[in-house]
Amino acid sequence: MVRRVAEAARLSLTDEELERYEQQLKVILEAFRMLDEVDTGGVEPSFHPVELEDVLREDKASKWVWDPLANSMHKEDGYFRGPRIQ
């Protein structure tokens, strides 16, 4: 499980890490299973502690004055440089 999920999350783990995590996560997931005891029939999920609603912004363009590339080491001619696809 860990290998597959780690790949999806773009983490390349060593064999040692894979083994160690596999064990540790198994224990943790076991512990999480206690939630099965809770009767949540008819209960709505809470995405926030307090439900706020209808927060919207007016459609007006404004300029953020900054250098977007200042924190990047990989750039060229005003673009960000990114790795190849395949």
Place this chain on the structure above:
Amino acid sequence: MSVLEQAHRINHRYRAFNHVAEALEAEGGGRLAGVAVSVKDNVCVKGMPSTAGSKVLEGYRPPFDATVVAKCRLEGAAILGKTAQDEFGFGTFNVNTPYSVPLNPRDTERSPGGSSGGAAVVTAVADFPHLAIAESTGGSISCPASFCGVVGVTPTYGRTSRWGLIDYANSLDKIGCMGKTVRDAALLLSVISGPDRYDSTVLHAPVEDYAARAGEPVEGLRVGVPKEYFGEGVDKGVSDVVWGGVKRLEDQGADVREVSLPFTRYSLSSYYIIAMAEASTNLAKFCGLRYGLHLPLEGSFDEYFSAVRSVGFGDEAKRRIILGTYARMAGYRDAYYLKALKVRTRVIMDFRRVYNDVDVLAAPSMPVVAPRFDEIAELEPIQHYMMDILTVAPNLAGVPMVSVPCGESDGMPVGLHVMADYLGEGDMIRAAAAVEAS
């Protein structure tokens, strides 16, 4: 000795900072004139390295101030530096970080608590006017406040703007504050609270002068003591000290009674699943392209991203990313992510119900006093998580809480946790100040 020199001294002795300001700059007068404010390293300060305790943000200098920092500057504060923390907030003892692991000033062989360890340390030892901006997701303000013997305030979720907070879990993160006294912390709370057009989840309720509530008599204040918070799993020494604090409240006229929060035992799992699910998405942006840790640009994007992230994240971060990703994968999402959200509703209802009968709750902040570093090294990850049992429920419910020093056990500070209803910071400060004064 100048304030900066003292800060360096503190850092040298207790390793509390990830970065000390090069110069103290303050403008104008205001409620924080003459005060040096330290900022937890996951709260952005423009131009100052902000790493959130992680290697993946090594050297990152934000192009903007967090709203709470801007508010402090407007009130005349000088920003002292960035305090040490567990990577992204992932931890209870401030040991999960490649940077400074701060030391508990009371006993440097012990942990100061986490994840806002550095903030608590500086608060405890600073001999100059100082307040700390800290942050809590599952208890990261209350824990170090309790372990170091200072006051730590975690406001209602949304009371303070999260614009500029490097996210751990967006529906759980709250920026709060620490001070040597309740009044001090309450002052900073009033400054950093309030609406912000850059954060959709911020509350628009008016901000009170919270410090003014300290010193109000607690006669008639209804204080609930949740029985689930004093049972097994809580150190007897700690329990006794906290009971002492509760009794002192009663002596001052508070109406103390036992209450029950039956879903407490499920809050730990619910909290961790939600927090990790959100965190695993928040951490996806760190891939070595736009900021933070970079590697030479080689390979396909899958290879490059994996290389950066494997080097940049620590063990605990990797575990949480994996668990969080798993919890929201098709096939597991219902059993983990959605289930946890429903259990959260149950926990929230616990608090709503109990606040019909009482104004505040009182309990120990942490089940133990600050453990030794060598003890911590023996613990399995699950045991780290279990240390949060007393703080996760109110954090999950988003209610405000304050940890106030209440005595000692085994020579180490013990914190009493006062928890109030949504936007009940006023009553909370009132009760905490009464404990402090007694």
Place this chain on the structure above:
Amino acid sequence: MEATIGLEVHVRLRTESKLFCGCSTETVGAEPNMNTCPICLGYPGSKPMVNRRAVEHGVRVAKALNCGLAPMVRFSRKSYFYPDMPKNYQITQYEVPLAEGGYLTVNGERIRIRRVHLEEDPARLVHVGGDITSSRYNLIDHNRSGVPLAEIVTEPDIGDTKEARLFLEKLGVMLDHLGVYDPHAEGSLRVDANVSVDGGSRVEVKNITGFRNVEKALNFEAVRQWSMAGMGIDVSRETRHFDAETGSTSSLRKKEQEEDYGYIIEPDLVKINLRPEWVQEIVATMPELPDQRTRRLVEQYGISGFQAGVIVNTGLEMSLFYEECCRLYGDAETVANWLVTYLLKSLNYMGLTLKESGVKPETFVELLTLIDEGVISERTAKELIKDYAASGESPRRIVEEKGLALMGMEELRAVVAEVVSMNPDAVDDYLGGTGKASEYLVGQVLRRVRARADPNVVRKIIIEMLGSNGDNASVAQ
């Protein structure tokens, strides 16, 4: 070509600012990364704020497509890693989309719309040293990151590649009329298509830009799949990329399982209620839909259904142009005739849109007035219209500059008299009853006067001068 086709259409919504931040959506002529901020660049600590107008546009699209609107919407995080994703998740709508269950009628057939939802655009990638599969590295421009998109997903109701193009054209005209997108902006409409033939596996062809490319891509893909089926080879379920230059699709990645996007509700945003009062307000400000407008033009202006259809389907711009011309000129039928038969033809021939040409209602009406005033002949006008369409210049001025004004009658008679006197044989033939002879004479006059005389008028003058020749009935028309 027959195939089972479902489409996912991404429409860039016309707003001033992006979906979650205040950066301008203007990409034309913008330096790379100049319309960005910490939010659309996904900087740590940044948080999104929802653009009200984008939601309103989404509602308009949903209503125009006859969908059922959700009572409230939420945003979700769709997690996947790619260099064009600033946060390596996209804020979209998964659990609670804006609208579901609508349709668009194409040639009498209803193509069902599964859902309409809002999401943010990723960045623009420039592949350096090759194409998407072979480039050495990429250059990333985030001006596009965060631009609001409406995603329109159809059921696989489309039965052949031509129908797909017709569907998209109709959709495009409708969106244009709604005022929610700019049909002339590059990349304002992108399509992912799901194609299968004969019950075989479903192949996804991603990121096709432009209607012509869609039909091309679908045809290529359908042919590919039919050939494989014909040879008994199984078509693998995969994602393919369309190369506009070669006109072919190539494999991007094998899709053994659905990519797991690990959706969660976006915890930095709150739910948006689509209250009935708000929806009503939005609907009240919705412009006429194309079918409605076509019917109205027929009723209001008495033009044919065909002409109205052409005007409307050319675009909103053209519809407004037409109506303004009618307001200025009065004779709606004449306007329609000249517009549809001649102006549009010239514009299409030159590949110009109305906007690009500079043609305006005032100057178009000027052209028609010149005919009415007798300054130019209809024949001249049909020629002139080409220059006019290319430049948008005032027809009156073009007539002056090129000396196209019709000659005065005095002057014309003089020329005819001259030609007649110079061509005695033709005159004899004419008087002898040969119809062709009069044409020859007319031709000779026209060679001298060019556009400055109407051939019918010349013919009349010849008849006047020489008298009828018996064959005149068929000649003088």
